[in-house]
Ligand code: NAD
């Protein structure tokens with residue numbers, strides 16, 4: 001049994017689905033169901049007694065304590081966060097609350113729970129904090145990829161809030177001995193990503209014949225990793241990672257945004273020639289840049305590869321083709337997210353919040 005936070009979001013839901021599919025274990029899934037949480041992502045788990053979904057806030061300490069006492073998890077895997085950089089620029093307060101205060105509350109509850117465990121359970125317990133490459137700042141064109149030793153230089157309110165959370169998690173190990181693990185991962189892509197992020201946004205707009213907005217000159221570089229490969233890295237770190245350590249996770253797939261968007265357009269030309277506007281690249285539109293836009297991210301994941309034997313299963317070519325196909329086959333999922341229909345069921349089931 002593990003406690004997962006944020007398991008109705010993009011990466012969390014992929015992780016929960018794989019966890020229940022591939023292990024005989026169970027999961028309690030604590031998610032506030034913000035705009036980014038979508039129970040449709042977990043539809044496959046309906047009726048599965050090994051998945052216990054709880055709608056709630058990680059900032060609710062009493063609830064977290066109650067869940068820990070009741071389910072006695074052997075680990076906490078912490079995904080819950082406000083995750084979108086653009087939103088953090090427009091409204092940083094939620095990022096400070098969930099990403100910093102929420103992580104602090106979770107750590108406090110975890111520490112109290114862990115203190116009360118028997119020695120053997122204490123030794124086996126893990127607090128896995130899922131973080132991002134953005135804490136390291138921005139790279140120049142010739143800089144080496146981020147290693148775990150790189151100083152933190154977060155540039156957006158989102159990145160700063162994740163950096164603060166990372167520091168708290170580290171401190172709880174150093175000070176209290178809580179058996180923590182931290183992972184910092186590069187940009188994920190794949191099924192169930194909210195269409196505010198570049199790849200699903202481009203696909204949704206392209207299929208609707210709408211402009212594909214490229215910030216600035218389109219030459220900002222991201223290092224893309226297929227979401228299942230991130231999930232397999234997290235399972236690996238959970239199983240074999242050294243307590244107190246940080247592991248960087250990346251796909252070594254650096255691409256400028258403009259090239260990436262052109263690749264998606266070419267795939268859509270091939271797989272969906274009936275779009276309102278083809279070739280899809282005609283829709284590419286340069287727009288005002290994101291303030292503080294980091295120029296380049298790249299991850300050095302040699303530590304997790306060397307120490308834990310992890311490597312990604314997907315190449316970028318295979319992963320992006322699968323992803324484009326998934327979004328084409330799940331037009332209803334995209335339409336429900338865009339229309340807000342996915343929230344109707346949440347309101348019906350849990351009441352409006
Ligand atoms: P997401 O925005 O898709 O999902 C976040 C989930 O957290 C949602 O289900 C939301 O309802 C839930 N949540 C938000 N606030 C909450 C709160 N106060 N209490 C409980 N639940 C809450 O995010 P994602 O892209 O799946 O990212 C998951 C984690 O991975 C985040 O911590 C993010 O920083 C990290 N990460 C993401 C990427 C990426 O490329 N998406 C890369 C590296 C790391």
Ligand code: DAU
Nearest residue numbers: 083084085132133134186187196197198213214215220257
């Ligand atoms: O690097 C890991 C991070 O990746 C995660 O920690 C974040 O949670 C996740 O949102 C993601 O952050 P990015 O800012 O890199 O992702 P986003 O999809 O918002 O943008 C990817 C790149 O595309 C970035 O350089 C900005 C650019 N972009 C984005 C959007 C939404 C555009 O050019 N146009 C757009 O409309």
